[in-house]
Amino acid sequence: MHIITTIGYILTILVGIEHIGICLLEIFASPEKQAQAFDMDISFTKQKAARISMANQGIYNGILGLLLIVVYFIFPAATLIKVWQLLLGMIVIVAIFGGFTATKKIFVLQMLPALIALILLSI
Secondary structure, three states: OOHHHHHHHHHHHHHHHHHHHHHHHHHHOOHHHHHHHOOOOHHHHOOHHHHHHHHHHHHHHHHHHHHHHHHHHOOOHHHHHHHHHHHHHHHHHHHHHHHHHOOOHHHHHHHHHHHHHHHHHHO
C-alpha cells in the first residue's frame, strides 16, 4: 500500500472518531458545553427544542463516524476506498453548509480533515 493511501486510511478513521465525539457532545453534553463547543448562545442550548434538535443531529454524526470505522472491517480495499470517498464527500458537503450557516469553525474542524482524507484516498 502506498504511504499516501495509508495516511488517508488513518485520517479517515480519525474523522470517524471525531464524528463520534461530536455525537457525544450533541447528545450528552451540558447546555454550557454545547454553547461553548458550537458557538451558540447558552439560552438557546438550554431550550428543550434545541436539545432535541441537537440530539437528533448527534445521531447522524454518530452514525457517520461509526460507518467510517465499521466499513474498514467489512469491505475489501477497492470497495472500501469507494465507500469512504462517498462518506467523506458527504461530510465535506454538509460541513460546507454548516460552516456557512452555523459556525466557521466547522470549516477547519470537520471539513478540512474530511477533505484531506478524501484527497489522499483519491490520489
